[in-house]
Amino acid sequence: MLKRISRDLFKRDGFQEVNGFDLFYQLTYMSAVAASGISRNRIFQLGSSLPRNPAAYFDRVNLLSQTLGYDYARACSLVGLAIKSEAMVSLLLRLSNALASGQPEHEFLSEEAGVQGQLYEKEYERDLASLTKWTDAYAAVTVSASLMIIINMTSSLIYPLGDGILVGLVITAAFTAGVTAWILSRAAPKEKIDLFSKEGPWTQRTALRMALYLLPAIVVIGSLLLVLGVPISVTTLVVAVLLFPLGLVSVLAGREIDKKDREFGPFLRSLGSMAVSTGATITEALNRLDLSSFPTLESDLKRLRNRLNAAISPELCWQKFALETGSKLIGEAVTIFNDAVKLGGDPDTIAFLTADFSARTIMLRAKRKVTASTFTWLTVVMHGAVATLMVLILEIVHNFSELMNAAMPTLEPGAEAVTVPMSVFNTPEIGLYRWMTIFMVLLLSLINAGAIIATDGGHRLKLTFYLSIMLFTSGLSFLLVPPLVERIL
Incomplete structure (x- = not known):
């Protein structure tokens, strides 16, 4: 029965192949939001909303759990057995075993993010x-x-x-x-x-x-x-x-x-450390930072600080900041950091995870x-x-x-006898x-x-x-x- 349901559910497999960077980003994001202590279904819901190819697999897992009533361990197993991507098959089956054994989601995702980061490095070097x-x-x-x-x-x-x-x-x-x-x-x-x-x-x-x-x-x-x-x-x-x-x-x-990409990782670590050590909010920590330490990002950070101080939605402020920097990597790192901190994650821990992702890249x-x-x-x-x-x-x-x-x-007529014929x-x-x-x-x-x-x-x-x-x-x-x-x- 389960095999028939799985076959019917995936007979029109619209999944795209997953590359190493997308999977590294997906796992880093999910480990960051999981570190905030949110529920399991919320982790899968957020993971399925990312604009990355691996998100579709987690969306299918979430769909099985929410609509057919399967627990997430069984849903991961069903999806893993029905798809073709070797990387996602291995990940989902390991995730199924981890969830069934009672291992906390954030521990598993954090370990997998580290391993996937190393695999991505080796793939990139090849x-x-x-x-x-x-x-x-x-x-x-x-x-x-x-x-x-x-x-x-x-x-x-x-x-x-x-x-x-x-x-x-x-x-x-x-x-x-x-x-x-x-x-x-x-x-x-x-x-x-x-x-x-x-x-x-x-x-x-x-x-x-x-x-x-x-x-x-x-x-x-x-x-x-x-x-x-x-x-x-x-x-x-x-x-x-x-x-x-x-x-x-x-x-x-x-x-x-x-230059902006190189400065953004140290900025996040400084921001997270300042927020934790002073017990301040992200906006207050940003106000206390010396932005001259990040010369290329300084003008962008000042605009971000002014908008946050004006009580504009932090999510909109960070999104605008990412667009104005013009960097794809900063936009991805901002999504990880802002979403995880917004859910109550420890700023220092989240900043470390995000900065590690940025530094590897x-x-x-x-x-x-x-x-x-x-x-x-x-x-x-x-x-x-x-x-x-x-x-x-x-x-x-x-x-x-x-x-x-x-x-x-x-040429004189007699020259042909003593010279190389021009006809050659x-x-x-x-x-x-x-x-x-x-x-x-x-x-x-x-x-x-x-x-x-x-x-x-x-x-x-x-x-x-x-x-x-x-x-x-x-x-x-x-x-x-x-x-x-x-x-x-």
Whole structure:
């Protein structure tokens, strides 16, 4: 009977796969609210309300208990036996045994949160190791794709290749580089760092406004320059210069979020300790704190303090504070801290749990930054070298073809007996090669910028910063290499 009920209840399983971070956050939240001493059904009710994939499983447990009258231990067992997610099956079955044995919920959830935090760290580090391997592979594949184009251009001087073969090789090179960048994005740890909302800090709001007006303007200006016949080198440089301010503001916004995230954990520990040691409320403890110890968060904390002193709902004040910081991590930590303290939890204990969650996440992101920073500047230098080399080979082929065409009519009839026959050389279609080179260089600019963002993990608007750098180096190659080759040859 129970098996039939379980099968009917889960025959349309709409659950989504659970990742390590979501489960870590879910357990940290539930352990924090459980530490406040609330009832078991209230713990499950709050846990099921989180906007995370694991919440759906706890919602199903709560549904079984509230509607069909099962105790929570049995409900956890039924749900655990009916779902597919291995992580949730293991967790729910252990939770079922713990509840059946009489172990307090907060003890079990606290232990599981600590274990899941360690598992998440190992999972993140494995993803970083994989990401590091793929960054090495990406550099090799990008250089190989560029060499395909270079070899095609040089070999065309000896043997005429059909246009179809040339275009096919270019498409193959572009596809190979693009697929490698996509694999790089799949290998990177999945996390959202920045919110970039209209209620965020000045840098985020400015970046959003600039993107709204500047990106369409760049498309129009770039198209107009091409229609007017402006050289591709000048057009590329103009687009790069116009993109740079948006990219710079986006990068500054990301750095500001990193600083705020690092300061928020110590702030919570100080706030919880102040509230417990003085026996004061959270608002009173905040009034007694020296906010200058948190320089990046200071302005946000002052606004939070003023709103709390104005007797505005604490929940609304903390929500507004989280939005104004622009940090996803701070928003998640605020939810844990505010909900648990509101239910009567010890501020010092809750602050410790929340700060531990925040610190683990920040430490893992710092490790990712090491890999990302190395790959970023390696890719920038590599792109400049590849773009310069491709344009250099194109101009050498172009000038050599012109020299051959100029020399053919001047050859004396008797010279054929003592020189290498000029018929062994081919005169390639330079116009097609030029557009192939331009297409490949510009496409690599976009692919390389996307690969950097996938490795870094920041907001997509930061792509404009790296794209502007790639386009600027490409434009310099288009502008400076041709006259240099002409002088040499």
